[in-house]
Amino acid sequence: MVGLRGRALRVAAALIGALTLGACTANTPPPILLTVRATEYQMAASVEGTVTLSPSGCYQLEGQPLVWPAGSVLSGQTVRLPDGRTIASGARIAGGGGILAAADVWGLLDPASQQHASQCLGAGTVEVAVVQTIQAS
Amino acid sequence: MLSRRGRRARTIATVLLSTLVFLASNAVAEAAPVDSSPVGESSDADRAAVAKELGISEEDALASLDFQGAVSAEALRLSTDPRVTSFWMESGRSPHLTIGVRPGTATEPLRASLPAQLRRATKFTEQRFSEEELAQIGAALNQSLTGGSTIHVDVQHQKVEVLATSDSGVEYAMTKVKAQRSADAWSDVVEVRVDRGLTAMPAVDIYGGRTSSGCTLGFTVRNTSTGTRGTTTAAHCGNSQATAGINLPFKFEWLTGSSDVQWHTASSGTLRNWVTDGTFDSTPYYRSITGTTARLSLVLGGTYCKFGATTGYGCGVLNSRTEPASWVPNSTPRYLAIDSSTTQFCIGGDSGGPVYAGAKGVGLVSGCTGNQKRLISMSMDGFGGLPIVVATS
Numbered sequence: 001m002v003g004l005r006g007r008a009l010r011v012a013a014a015l016i017g018a019l020t021l022g023a024c025t026a027n028t029p030p031p032i033l034l035t036v037r038a039t040e041y042q043m044a045a046s047v048e049g050t051v052t053l054s055p056s057g058c059y060q061l062e063g064q065p066l067v068w069p070a071g072s073v074l075s076g077q078t079v080r081l082p083d084g085r086t087i088a089s090g091a092r093i094a095g096g097g098g099i100l101a102a103a104d105v106w107g108l109l110d111p112a113s114q115q116h117a118s119q120c121l122g123a124g125t126v127e128v129a130v131v132q133t134i135q136a137s
Numbered sequence: 138m139l140s141r142r143g144r145r146a147r148t149i150a151t152v153l154l155s156t157l158v159f160l161a162s163n164a165v166a167e168a169a170p171v172d173s174s175p176v177g178e179s180s181d182a183d184r185a186a187v188a189k190e191l192g193i194s195e196e197d198a199l200a201s202l203d204f205q206g207a208v209s210a211e212a213l214r215l216s217t218d219p220r221v222t223s224f225w226m227e228s229g230r231s232p233h234l235t236i237g238v239r240p241g242t243a244t245e246p247l248r249a250s251l252p253a254q255l256r257r258a259t260k261f262t263e264q265r266f267s268e269e270e271l272a273q274i275g276a277a278l279n280q281s282l283t284g285g286s287t288i289h290v291d292v293q294h295q296k297v298e299v300l301a302t303s304d305s306g307v308e309y310a311m312t313k314v315k316a317q318r319s320a321d322a323w324s325d326v327v328e329v330r331v332d333r334g335l336t337a338m339p340a341v342d343i344y345g346g347r348t349s350s351g352c353t354l355g356f357t358v359r360n361t362s363t364g365t366r367g368t369t370t371a372a373h374c375g376n377s378q379a380t381a382g383i384n385l386p387f388k389f390e391w392l393t394g395s396s397d398v399q400w401h402t403a404s405s406g407t408l409r410n411w412v413t414d415g416t417f418d419s420t421p422y423y424r425s426i427t428g429t430t431a432r433l434s435l436v437l438g439g440t441y442c443k444f445g446a447t448t449g450y451g452c453g454v455l456n457s458r459t460e461p462a463s464w465v466p467n468s469t470p471r472y473l474a475i476d477s478s479t480t481q482f483c484i485g486g487d488s489g490g491p492v493y494a495g496a497k498g499v500g501l502v503s504g505c506t507g508n509q510k511r512l513i514s515m516s517m518d519g520f521g522g523l524p525i526v527v528a529t530s
Contacts, residue, residue, distance in 0.1 A: 037463075039463045039464075040463075040506060040507070041462065041463055041464075041504045041505065041506055041511075041513055042464075042504055042505060042506075042507065043371070043373045043464050043488060043503070043504050044371075044445070044483055044484065044485055044486070044487045044488040044502055044503065044504050044505045044512075044513075045351050045352050045371060045373055045374045045375075045485060045486070045488040045489075046351040046352065046446075046447065046485040046486035046488075047351060047485065048351070094485075095485055096484060096485025096486075096505070097485065098371075098373030098374065098464060098488070099351070099373065099374060099375035099376075100373050100392070100464075101390075101392070104373075104392055104464075104466055107466055108463075108464060127375060127376065130373075130464075133485065133507070
């Protein structure tokens with residue numbers, strides 16, 4: 001028999017669940033997407049590895065900060081490439097670009113990325129993976 | 138005279154037997170692959186591959202393979218002939234057979250026993266030990282040496298080589314070998330030496346064009362103040378580099394102005410002044426770099442070649458000596474643009490690869506255009522003022 005008391009308990013449990021979920025979501029910062037400026041030429045190093053998301057919301061490739069191809073945009077928790085493909089944390093990518101010292105990367109970023117690059121390319125960053133093209137898997 | 142019943146039984150038996158024979162013959166035919174060519178005949182693919190491997194025409198490759206077939210047909214007989222110690226052939230444009238024989242053996246009867254095709258192209262050499270005897274000496278040594286050494290039997294040169302990885306390994310092996318050499322039976326046969334290349338890992342020459350941690354090695358270089366040799370790749374490649382399992386400690390990088398280059402020393406292996414060229418000739422798949430050509434000595438419209446770990450060897454036309462490289466801070470327009478109208482000329486992984494003309498270094502692969510037909514190369518200007526120079530010996 002479910003009485004008034006039981007119903008109240010259910011509502012309370014639902015409320016607690018919703019609040020907990022909300023709190024968790026609020027603690028997960030939105031990912032920070034750094035993209036490279038569009039250029040005619042690109043570097044010719046092979047850059048590959050598994051994409052991860054750091055606790056501070058920075059995308060990384062094999063533990064190094066990751067700069068995405070020009071024209072990439074955030075789509076929820078995934079990154080949509082200019083050709084429409086989407087890549088999520090945990091995906092393995094391979095492409096062309098370069099592995100650069102953090103100081104050398106700033107000038108390659110598009111203006112929007114430069115505004116929040118310090119959050120991902122801060123002090124202590126040694127090398128950054130700059131991916132200018134990503135091969136189709 | 139058989140009865141009607143007997144005739145019927147004979148007919149049934151005949152039909153059954155015929156059916157069985159037919160089935161059996163079909164089963165054999167299905168089990169064995171259908172091959173109408175004589176045993177040992179080479180395929181077109183073999184012929185082409187052998188021609189490429191030996192650097193000879195396909196016609197010569199076919200002749201060499203035919204000769205090999207003739208030797209193969211005699212192999213069992215030669216292997217069991219007590220006068221014969223070993224035999225081997227030299228493949229190539231003029232294939233020939235060498236037969237090792239016991240000292241004092243009359244070789245003419247042996248020659249006469251060979252088919253005409255081999256008779257004309259066979260020479261004899263006296264040998265003390267047969268292949269099997271040398272293998273037995275090697276096996277005996279192997280039992281007494283506990284690890285760290287490798288035994289190699291070289292029947293042509295009548296040697297059992299004990300290859301140790303270190304000087305102390307050689308001393309140890311020598312002690313063991315001497316202990317084994319009763320009555321001096323093996324004198325002049327066993328050779329003990331250090332061969333780190335063969336025993337620790339395959340001999341590795343380090344030179345331009347080799348794959349290295351997402352990029353390509355460029356030129357072997359020499360530090361002008363210390364004389365230390367090293368190798369290069371593009372500065373926009375990772376600082377942690379290795380090739381063929383050999384660690385290449387990072388020394389310094391220059392990613393500015395006309396330079397996109399970093400250099401590394403090598404923890405082992407031999408640094409050669411070579412670059413890969415993908416061509417089998419007297420210097421198979423490499424060429425020596427004996428000098429460099431300055432940017433302003435390059436000819437617009439001239440052809441220049443490169444080797445990238447991803448796209449391999451290729452040549453294109455120099456269409457600009459004044460390109461910038463947007464990824465290089467404070468880039469100066471001293472980069473080269475080399476175009477290929479036919480092939481995929483440059484992709485990720487090619488960075489750092491050597492660009493050259495003949496035996497002269499011209500630059501290092503730095504970037505590409507999106508359509509992969511244009512390569513951007515650092516010119517030799519990029520080495521200007523650096524404490525490293527391209528090694529030419």
